[in-house]
Structure formats: structure tokens, C-alpha cells
Amino acid sequence: MELDLKEIHDFAVGVAEAAGKVLLTRSSLVKNKANSVDLVTEVDEKVEAIIKKEIALRYPEHNFLGEETYSAGSLRVYAIGDEPTWCVDPIDGTVNYVHLFPMICVSIGFTYQGKSVVGAIHAPYLNQTFSAYQGGGAWVNRTTRLPYQNHPLAADAPRGCVFACEWGKDRRDEPNSNLSRKVDSFVNMATEIGGRNGMGGMVHGIRSLGSAALDLCYVATGAFDIWWEGGCWEWDVCAGVIIVQEAGGLVTTANPPDSTESPVPDVGLGSRLYLAIRPAVATESESSRDAQERVVREVWKRVRALDYSRPTE
Template identity: 40%
Template sequence: MSQQEIEEYLQFAIQLAQDAGAIIKAAVDSRMAGSGSNIELKKENPTDLVTETDKAVEEFIKARLFKTYPSHKFIGEETFASGEKTEFTQEPTWIVDPIDGTTNFIHGYPFVAVSIGFTLNKIPTIGVVFNPLLNELYSAAKGQGAYLNNTIKLPLFNPPQPLTDLSHCLIATEAGSDRSKLVIDAKIAAIHDMLRKKDEHHPFAAESHSIRTTGSAALNLCNVAKGVVDVYWEVGCWEWDVAAGMVIVAESGGLVLEGHSDKTETDTANIFCRKYLAIRAALDRESQLHIASQMKDLIPAIDAPRAPVPGGYKA
């Protein structure tokens, strides 16, 4: 595929994200005025939410995509949730989360995004993430760099600040929607180790600067690409949460690795792995891998099966 075609797809995705974002912004304004989308629970999990707007935005995106590129493939969160069969092939494929941060959307918390990823030959090639509530547009195409609002090259710090030790890092993570005791206890214990003061009894304690959560996997990845968050770790995301953000992080000079405690720090993440560890850009790859290694000393073994089960991820 030529660079001209890639640029065409990128500009299409940017416009599509902005148009979808306008629907989301109008729905948030409507909710704040006392009306708006009905809220549903998915899989009988009270933390796993979907609204009419999630479905409407995905249908809008899907219709525009198939009208413009009828031969392309589509994987979307709500399409998957409805039970429709999806298949990942070598063909040009759009991977979409209509609203990443549905809980935020419901509460009016301004970290909400439409996420549009594009793969070619199964390789993440284009990523666009748009937060219509803060009017922040993140975009990237393979080999072309990553940008904020089309003009600001990422990361924001140029050159990137040094990565020396996890104790100097700001870490992003999320609670996720699986609140089973086994999972939530493991996540809280990991956060405890990320924050706990180092001493002779706890050699792997990180004593990091702090923890941040946005409620959106896509925006957490974009914060890594910006360089305002040093590390992002999460278990339980789906491909539509991360497909676009992974391209944006990579094109900013960051790394996205498989966030498994039993994986080496050099295992590049597969978009379907459901366990992700992102490290921001740095002056050298060795320092990024050093931070990844420190994180993997703290990451617990948490199961995140591919099959949709109660407790599946939905921000």
C-alpha cells in the first residue's frame, strides 16, 4: 500500500473520529440537560455499562466505513457484544471503540474518546483517538510520527526526559470491570507495590511518584505518547480499546509490550493479548526496557481469557 493511500485512510479516520465525536459531545450535553441515553448493564455486571450512544456511534462509524470502503473488514466493541461473528484477517481492517470511557460518559467526567484503529496485513497501521469533551485529537500512521491536533508532534517533551528508575515514574492503570476478589486483590496489591517505600524487606517496591487513572485505555495510551505519563499497565482490555493507541504510542517513540509477569520485557504486544504495558519515549531503548523489567517484577499473574465472560473489560 502506498504512502498516498495510507494518508488517505488517515485523513478519513480523522474526519470520521471528529464526526463521531460530535455525536458523543451532543449526547453528553443532552445528559447534562436532564435527558439522554438509556444505560444498560452487560453480562449482569453492574460495572460493565453500555448506552444507546455507544451503539449509535458504532453504527454511524460502521455505515460510513462500509459506504466508503465496502471491501474492508470491521471489528467493533458493540458489534462483538451483540454476538456478531468477527474475523481478523490480512485484509484492511478497522477496529473501533465508539466510546472508550463509557462510565466517564455517563458521569460527565471528561475523559471520553472515540478510538479508530486500522490494520493492514494484521499490522496496526493507523490510529486516531479523539476526545470531543476536551477537543483533543491524537493521530498517527506507521512511519509518519504521532500528533496532537494535527500539528503538535508527540511526545510533548523534546528531547524526551530521561527514564532512569521506576521510582521517578508516574504510572497509569485502571480498576477494570472485573471486580472479583481474586482479580481486584491482585491489582490493588500491585498498586501497593508500585507506591510502597523501598526497604530491605520489600526489594521490589517501586516507590513511584504516583498512580493516575483516566477511565479510558485509549487516553491512557495517548498520555504515554504525550510523555505526561511514564508507564501504563492494564489487564483486561480488548483490541478496540488499544488498537489505535498502540500505533500512536509507537509513532511517538514509546513501546507497548505484553504485560504478562511471565513474558520477557522485549515481547511486543499483540493487539489481542488483553495485557498491556506501555512505556513512553526516552533517549534510548535500554532505559525503556529497564523500566519495563522493573514493572514486570511487580505485575501479578491475572487471567484475562479471550472468550467473552462475565467481568469482561468495559471502561
């Protein structure tokens, strides 16, 4: 099959920006609605239907997976195969949207042969569009290449890094709940060097925005050095993954492998476990990829494996 990824990219950017305009109308809508959550579900479904319709008109032969239609089904089996497939989150950052915190976006991803190859993320309140297609680089607002600044990853990373993470929905007060696993990991990353039985990472700052898609965009710009997350779904990350990769970043799994010698695997879109490292220039002694893999392993030393899975059939 011949796919024109640039054409698909330009189309996706246009659709994301048009959908973003619909999200902005919420500001006026909310005044007339008592229940914000119901309202958001309504906007979410409406925007997904608009995006789905546009795609069906332009690319009737492509598959479509949307967060809303997917969630409405009884199963959450991973449904991305080799065929050209659109993977869409009409509002990423729903909690932010309910509360009118501007870190929200429309996220439109496109996969082929199981990989994310086109991504368009539009943040209407920030007036920013992040986008990429395989081989075409990553961009903000179509004109500025990502990353903004490209510098080496420090030899003592994660020290000095900005670490992005999200608290998630599993709030059980149990030693092995994902909340406990995440908190232990966050605290290891934050603590002074030498602390926490040698696991202290002394990161420069910890950020939580409430949007996986925008977390990935800020990894692509170079603002966030590390994003570590579990629990979100393929529609949350599909567009962001290719944007990070085309900017020169690395995306792999959140969970440490059994052996410290294991190779760093490519991200599994449906794995619900994600770790992204920002673009980095090579130094005389280390390639960009080697530096990123070094930071991946330093993160894996400091985090607990997360317990997210999905129905298999």
C-alpha cells in the same frame, strides 16, 4: 496490496472528530432520560453505526470490527487477521460518559497484516485529537508532534515515574481475582524503595482516568511514563498502540515472562494484557529501546500476572 496510510489516517481523523460531535449532544439528551446507562448504549450504537457507514462508503473492501457489534455477538473470538481491518470503539470511557466526566473519546484504529498501523483518537470534551500512522509520526490536533517533551528514562525508574492503571470490572474478594492481582501490583509500584520485600517502586504518582485509549495517548505525549493494564479489548487499544509506537514509545504485555532473560515481545492486540512505556531519548550509555526495556523489566518485577483470557472458538 497498496495502502495509502496517510490517506487512511486523514480520513480516520475526520470520522473521529465528526463522531465526537454526536457524543457532545449527550449533554442535552441526558436531561430527558431517566436511565443514563440505556441512553449511553443508545448513543454508543448510534455512533458506531455512523462510523461503520462512513468506512463502508469510503473503503467497502475493508473489514470492520466495532465494540458494539462485537459485543452483541455471542463469541468474543479474536477476529483481526491479515486483511485491512478497522477496529473501533465509539465511546472509550463509558463509565466517564455516563457520569459526564470529560475523559472520554472516540477511538478508531486500523490494522494491516495483524498490526495496528493507523490510529485516530478524538476526545470531544478536551477538544483534542491524537493520531498517527505507520511511518508518519504521532500528532495532537494534526499540528503538534508527539511527544511534547522527550527526555531520558531515569536510571532508577520506576521511581519518579507517573504510573497509570485502571481498577477494572473484576471485583471479586479472592486472593487470585484480578482485583487482588492488580491491587498487589499497584501497591508494589507505590511503596517506598526497599519496602514490600524489595518490590517497592516509589513511583511519583498513580493516575486512573477510566479510559485505556486516553491512557495510551498520555503515554504518547510523555505525561505518563508507564501504563500497565489487563482486561480491556483490542478496540480499546488498537488506535492508541500505533499512536504510542509512532511517538517513540514501546508497547508489550502486562504479564512477566517465565524467564527474566526472555526478550520483550511486541504487543498482542487481542491479548488483553498491555504495558506501555513512554518515548525516551537515548543517552550516551543507553539507547531509547534499551532504556524502555529496562523499565519494562522493572515493572515486571513488581507486578503479578493477570488472569484474562478470551474464548478461542
